[in-house]
Amino acid sequence: MKEFIKYVLQFGNLNQQQIDLIKSKAFELELHKDDYFSEAGKVSRQIGFIVEGVTRVCYYNNKGDEITKYFIDENNLVVDIESFDNEICSSAYVQALTDCKFICFNKKDWQELLNTIIGWDTIVHKIISKALIQKIERRSPLVTVDATERYLKFLEIYPNIANRVPLSYIASYLGITHSSLSRIRKNIH
Amino acid sequence: MKEFIKYVLQFGNLNQQQIDLIKSKAFELELHKDDYFSEAGKVSRQIGFIVEGVTRVCYYNNKGDEITKYFIDENNLVVDIESFDNEICSSAYVQALTDCKFICFNKKDWQELLNTIIGWDTIVHKIISKALIQKIERRSPLVTVDATERYLKFLEIYPNIANRVPLSYIASYLGITHSSLSRIRKNIH
DNA sequence: GAAATCATTTGCCATTTGGCAAATAGCAAA
C-alpha cells in the first residue's frame, strides 16, 4: 500500500485524510501465474496497481495468433481504460505472467473517490495520460526497426522482464517468430 | 469554427455563454504545405484543431532517417501534449503535408478556459485520452504484421490520406522502404 | 524418478524485404 500512495503522490498532493479515504477503499488482490486480471469480451470494473509481479495485455488476431501487446510490471497501474471508463467489453486480456499482488479498487469506489476528493481527478488524469503516452513511445519505435533492434529496445524498456517471461511472449510482442528471437538472442550473446 | 464546436460537444455539454467564451479565445491559423506547426527542440505552446488539410508527426532516428510517426487530418486536435503540458522541448515535428487551416489556442488562453469553464477540463481530458488510445490502436498492430498487411491497415485507418501524401512518408510510417511500398502497391493493384 | 508436457534451440529451405542504382514519371520554375 505504501508503494501505491508513494506512486500517487508523484502526480499531486493529498492530505492525510484524503490518503486514508483512498486506503479505505483499496483491497488486495493476488493472482497466480496465468490467471486473468480482466478478460476480452467482459466489461472491466477493476483498476489495479501492481505491487509485485509481471502482467501482459494480449489479444487474438484474425488468424487466431495470440499477440502480446505490452507488458506491465511493478509500480504501474493496470486497467483496460476504455472498458473501465465506457462500460464496454474489453478487446484484450490482462494476464498475470508470474504470481502477482495488486492494490485494487472496484469501479464504484473509484468513482466515489473521484467525486469526493478534490484534485483526485486531476491526479488520475495525469497518471492515465502518462501511461498512455508511455505505451505509444514504447510501441511505436518498434515499427520502424529490424528484429534485432526491436529486441534491444525491448531490453532497454523492460530491463527487469526479459528473464521473467517466456521467450514466445516476447517474440509476439516484437512481432517476430520465437525461432527468430532465439537466434537473435544467440547472436547478441 | 462550427466544426470545432461540434467536435467538442461530442465529449460533453456546454452552454452558449461557455461556447462564446471558447470562441473568443480561438484564432485561425493557416500553414502552407511543408510548414511546421511545431518543432522538435522547442516548447510547443499552441493547440490546434485541423479544419482542413493533412499533417504528420515526424522525428529523426539515431541514423538520421526521418520517421513519420503518425498522420493527422481534418477534425482532429493537433498538439504535442507532453511539450504543451509540461513545458518541455518537443521530440518531434508537426508538419503540414498540404496547405492547412487550423482553429488555434495559445497555452495561456487555453489554461484560462480550463480555469473558467466548469467541465471544460473533463471534456479536454476525454478528447486527449481518446486521441492517445487511438494512436496506440493504430500504431500497435503494425508491429506484428507483414509489409502488405501494414499498408492495407494504413488504407483502412487513413482512407482519405493515401492519395494526398508522398509515398515515402507512408513508407516511413509503415517502417518499410519506399521501393518495397511501391511494389506492394503494384501487387494489390 | 519416470513420463508427459511445454519451452527453446537448431537446421533446412522458401519467401520477404532491404540496399543500391538506373529508368521513368511528375511537377515546377525559368
Added chain:
DNA sequence: TTTGCTATTTGCCAAATGGCAAATGATTTC
C-alpha cells in the same frame, strides 16, 4: 517548352526472416 528537381517504379542481388520439423532442455505431474 525546356530544364532541373524530386518522386516513384523497377531490376538485381544480398540479407533477414518465416515456416516447418526435429532435437534438446526444462518443468510439472503422477
